[in-house]
Amino acid sequence: MDVEFGWSNDQENRYHEALDATRAAFPADAVRESTYYTRKDWLQLGEIGMLGACLPTEFGGRGLGALDTARVVEAVGRGCPDTGLVFGAAAHTFACAMPIAAFASPAVKEQLLPELASGRLIAGNAMTEPEAGSDSSKLGLRTKPVSGGYLLNGTKSFVSNGPAADVYVAYGTTDPRAGFLGVTGIVVDRDTPGLSVSEPMAKMGLNSCPAGSITFTDCFVPDDRVLGGPGQGAAIFQHSMGWERACLFALYVGLLDRLVEQCVEFARERRQFGRRIAEFQSVANRIVDMKLRLESGRLLLYRACWEMDQGYPAVLAIALSKLAVSEGVLASATDAVRTFGGRGYLSADGIETVLRDAVPSTLFSGTSDIQRQLIAKEIGL
Incomplete structure (x- = not known):
């Protein structure tokens, strides 16, 4: 080939x-x-x-x-x-x-x-709950079948776009005894009676994206708003996670690209001890490591997306990609702060903002620990 x-x-x-x-x-x-x-x-x-x-x-x-x-x-x-x-x-x-x-x-x-x-x-994705983060098989939101639809009761947390969203894709438990096979995905409009949205949460990073909790209290949703069918929610969520873990993290590849450019430009212009700091091996090596993480993560991400387009399961490729890009952007953002020194700690150049925006990349869409578990399983451990 x-x-x-x-x-x-x-x-x-x-x-x-x-x-x-x-x-x-x-x-x-x-x-x-x-x-x-x-x-x-x-x-x-x-x-x-x-x-x-x-x-x-x-x-x-x-x-x-x-x-x-x-x-x-x-x-x-x-x-x-x-x-x-x-x-x-x-x-x-x-x-x-x-x-x-x-x-x-x-x-x-x-x-x-x-x-x-x-x-x-x-739109906002309502999956995570206070007691169900990585373990999405034990959702507290109940989706009870009633005449003509479902009655929703429970709370979702950490809903990105939640306070601003017009519509939500929510996942709840229809049959508590069935585990993953008892989860149902439903589309819910914000103005549905019984749905309430919290004020935005204060966060470390990604500050312009509001996140909050959503509470459903006897919230009726008609049958035609169910995704797929009853009990198919877990499979639907994993389908969406494939797209999110692969394509969403392309934004961090772009961010890394910009960050490397900023550090190269700064290292060329900044002078200490009568020399450009780019001439100091410790600085140059740090930026080289940033470039290595960028290109490694980029290739893994492109491969994961290519496998998706070919119709392959792509579980291993997606997990490797998500892990490499998220851990790479966090390490490189830290290196960028060190490269900029005191200026990196200030807000003016946006370097400290990148660091705070990088931290949650290792948490959402499945933590780095979850990705390592997926990789271990896929390689036969």
């Missing part, structure tokens, strides 16, 4: 168009540390094509596969200094819009997908 490491003209043009449009829409001073993204921001991401990159063309999407979608996300992650915004958009697309595109009824697809692709609606 031939191995091709190049991009077609269409792929190159798509990447650079997304990068240029992102830089124009979100200039370097666009980072918000005390406010959240706006509806205007969201609509701009829709115009750039990120929100609908992998959604079907008949619903306003671009119909791209995983690899081409990841390249668009990478470009936006590189061009936009507001990583919280890009993260919120990726979570919206991969954890919410994609399961709707793949498993919702035709009527729900027709109603929601064009709005999600354009940015006219914001």
Whole structure:
């Protein structure tokens, strides 16, 4: 089998168009540390094509596969200094819009997908609970079958986009005795009676993306809002996690690309002891390690997305990719602070912001420990 490491003209043009449009829409001073993204921001991401990159063309999407979608996300992650915004958009697309595109009824697809692709609606993924983080087989949210639909009772926490979202993809337990086979996925509108949303939580990083908890109290959702069918929620969630763990982390590849560029430029210009600090081996080696993490993570991510496009299970490739990119961006953000020295600790250059935005990458979409467990299982340990 031939191995091709190049991009077609269409792929190159798509990447650079997304990068240029992102830089124009979100200039370097666009980072918000005390406010959240706006509806205007969201609509701009829709115009750039990120929100609908992998959604079907008949619903306003671009119909791209995983690899081409990841390249668009990478470009936006590189061009936009507001990583919280890009993260919120990726979570919206991969954890919410994609399961709707793949498993919702035709009527729900027709109603929601064009709005999600354009940015006219914001979506939040309601899976995590106070007592169910990594173990998604023991969800406290109850989805009780009743005449014409389901009655939801329970609380979800850490819902990215939650306080801003118009619609949620929620997962709850329909049959507590069935484990994973008892989980059901449901699409819930924000204005559904019995649904309440908390104020945004104070967080360490990704500050422009609001996260909060959602409480369901005798919240009725009709049958046609079920994804797939009763008991299929766990499989649907894992399908969405494949897209999220692969394509979402392309934004961190883009961020790493920008970070390496910043460190190279700074090391060339900054002088100490009469020399550019780039000439000190300790500084140069640190930036070389950053570049190594960038390219290693990028290749693993591209391979994972390629395997998805080929229809392979891709479990091992996705776990390796997610682990490499998330741990790589955290280590490199720390190295960037060291490279910038005292300036890296200040807010002006955005380096400390990158570090805080990098930390949660090792936690969401399955922690690094979970990825290692998946890898160990896949290689036969």
